[in-house]
Amino acid sequence: MKRVYTINKIKSTFVLYPISLKMRNRIHITTIIVLFMLFGKQQNVQAQDVHFSQFFEAPFLRNPSFSGLFQGDIRFQGIYRSQWASVTTPFTTGSFNFEYKKPIGGADDFLTLGMQMLYDKAGSASLTTTSFLPALNYHKALSGEKNKYLSLGIMGGFVQRKFDRSKITTNSHYDGNGYNPSLPDGETFLNSNFNYLDGSIGLSFNSTIGGKAEDNYFIGVAYHHLNRPKNSFYKNPDIELQAKMVVSTGIKFSLNETSYFTIHADYSKQGSFTELIGGAMYSYKIGDDIDNPKYTFHVGAFMRAKDAFIPMIKLDYHPFAFSFSYDANVSQLRTASQGRGAMEFSISYTGFFDRDNSSKFVPLCPKF
Secondary structure (H helix, E strand, O other): OOOOEEEEEEOOEEEEEEOOHHHOOOOOHHHHHHHHHHHOOOOOOOOOOOOOOOHHHOHHHHOHHHOOOOOOOEEEEEEEEEEOOOOOOOEEEEEEEEEEEEEOOOOOOEEEEEEEEEEEEEOOOOEEEEEEEEEEEEEEEOOOOOOEEEEEEEEEEEEEEEOOHHHOOOHHHEOOOOEOOOOOOOOOOOOOEEEEEEEEEEEEEEEEEOOEEEEEEEEEEEEEOOOOOEOOOOOOOOOEOOOEEEEEEEEEEEOOOOEEEEEEEEEEEEOOEEEEEEEEEEEEEEOOOOOOOOEEEEEEEEEEOOOEEEEEEEEEEOOEEEEEEEEEEOOOOHHHHOOEEEEEEEEEEEEOOOOOOOOOOOOOOOOO
């Protein structure tokens, strides 16, 4: 599910109002989405952020305080998503993030430095959003005996939005007899791109369960677009990017020496739009060294409420991990999409530095 709108023609422009994703169809799906972003002039127009089915592979986009919650000193993660290829010009989204975690001070506190980069391209008019968002997360140890951390993270940076004006169509292109692409589009904006600064803040708590270092959980809340950046190609000061709140939780618990379960769930609210996604993965370790297995195979499924069922597989081959998921559409759009929604690929690298204070050698460290 992504930016969802309908249109009414007024003079030579379009006025757009939010509707349910269920009303999309093959003819309008691209035009509706792109025209909202290009010509939205009403104060009640809202937009939704991009999202991933493998949301746990993009921790910054969930909550900047989730950065650093991994077993290692450094991590790279990348996700590629292609959506609606069976209905229209595919929407493509890519995410890349980097994390560097290090101990700080004389206690068991840690600091994570990171960067989130995001690229999204939607529809035939190539509406493109590019983000560069540095992040900082401080992990405060709450116990000297087991992993128990309170983390406060912030993220903010530069965002650019642009589109290809030569590819848009308005009712000004109709000359009374039919469509005439040689006519001007009738719009008054000067630039087909604009930039803004964006910011997020998040708080989370994570801890081990009982006396098992391998079993742990987390819970967190994040507030994105806290500065409510302006979001209009017309420079309309009344059009703002809606703030988004995300509440997240996760738990990992062992079944035996070679297998464990991991559960993730997110609830998000942005303006009048809400989303609930959750699911579980079963993991099995393969190799002679159970504490450091050569392979770990994961299989599971997630559900985005009223939208998609998402089977997923993942393979850890240390220090890399590879995963694939597919959104099977279960909304009323499944007739047009034939049940096909989106596919995602992700790859990650997690490593340790060869240093005395590496998290590999310290007894306490924020991780999940």
